[in-house]
Amino acid sequence: MKIIKSLLPLLSVLVLTACQTYKADPIDYTAFKQSRPSSILVLPPLNESPEINATWGMLTATTYPLSEAGYYVFPVAVVNETFKQNGLTNAADIHNIKLDKLHSIFNNDAVLYITVKDYGTRYQLIQSVTTVEATAKLVDAKNGKELWYGTAIASDAGQKNNNGGLIGALVGAIVDQVAGTLLDKGYDIAQLAGSQLLSPTKPNGILYGPRSPKYKTEINK
Template sequence: MAKLFKILACCAVLLFVTGCAAPKAGNTDYTAFKQSRPASILVLPPLNESPDVNATYAMLAQMTLPLAEAGYYVLPVALVDETFKQNGLNSASDIHGVDREKLREIFGADAVLYVTVTKYGSSYVVVDSVTEVAAKATLVDLRSGETLWAGAGRASSSEQSSGSSGGGWVGILVSAAIKQMTNHLSDASYGYAGITSVRMLSAGAPGRILYGPHSPRYGTD
């Protein structure tokens, strides 16, 4: 039943991903990125700054898709995670502390993606229950140690339009309480983690990661 709730939550929130605005352009410098030309990316388990222990693996499980669609080979995250565990590294903080050259030696990837989850979960805000996920990422060249790109993404249930609730203030409060309980039982944050991953790691918009060599759009951005 919990798995069914999770699937339904993912489907519901993904319906409005495509309608969201692209990130602001900013002043992203792609010089190092274009010189590096990474083809393969090692994704490390994200650091978790939220109070929810599910955040790290909820994000990790959903970051491969946007990177693969952008044209990169992504080392299988489950295999990478197991490799770290077999070598006594069980926390994301320990893994993020591994020397760059060691990562290159073991996995052979061109670049490594460091991600930090800054928000993950549902909170009760007087008249509503808001589910929010936010994360930031940095792509580093494993050969030179140079930072190639940095970006961020977020998704929230508050983006969805909310209709009026019958029953006045009492009805609104009861509705919010029920929504909060449902969000926790179904892990609604998991679906928003997927949206956050797509917004943060998809190519094709100003400020985003560049297309990789396995994309037909490689070199056009």
């Protein structure tokens, strides 16, 4: 009994610690509001994952949330062709282009740099999980100031269930693995990651742009 009583304070600390939830520090949007970017050039993401489709899968996930937020986003095909015509096909080389050079070509207000940290499906004995993790920073194209920084992780782990028991889970894993060899499941999860990363409705997301009816209200907060 004495041992149990002596452990109670420690157990209380452990319970309280387990109940705590992580919250990212709020972003300082001062530089963002001063810059007031209207057009955003999204560079091909750097890929730190082993999946070769990660760069383009994540790139396709950026246009919609940024456009919905109220920004002009340079078309991916046009940007890609412009870089290709100048002999640039590698994301790392493109990220090293100086801001004034990018601005002289595209006349953009800001540049979005994205890095894919994780992308793809991991197959286990009775389950497969597809995960996409990315970080991004928005930089003023004229003075190089960092306007915003964000990170997001999206996964289909929460969508998995095992209502069919062990046999059902095994069959599901086999089906997932076969489908994974034919399709890029990371593409769909990348769309979720892109929304989490860039949507103004998400905590620490990018602010609404000039084309949004919510722009004036938010920029003057």
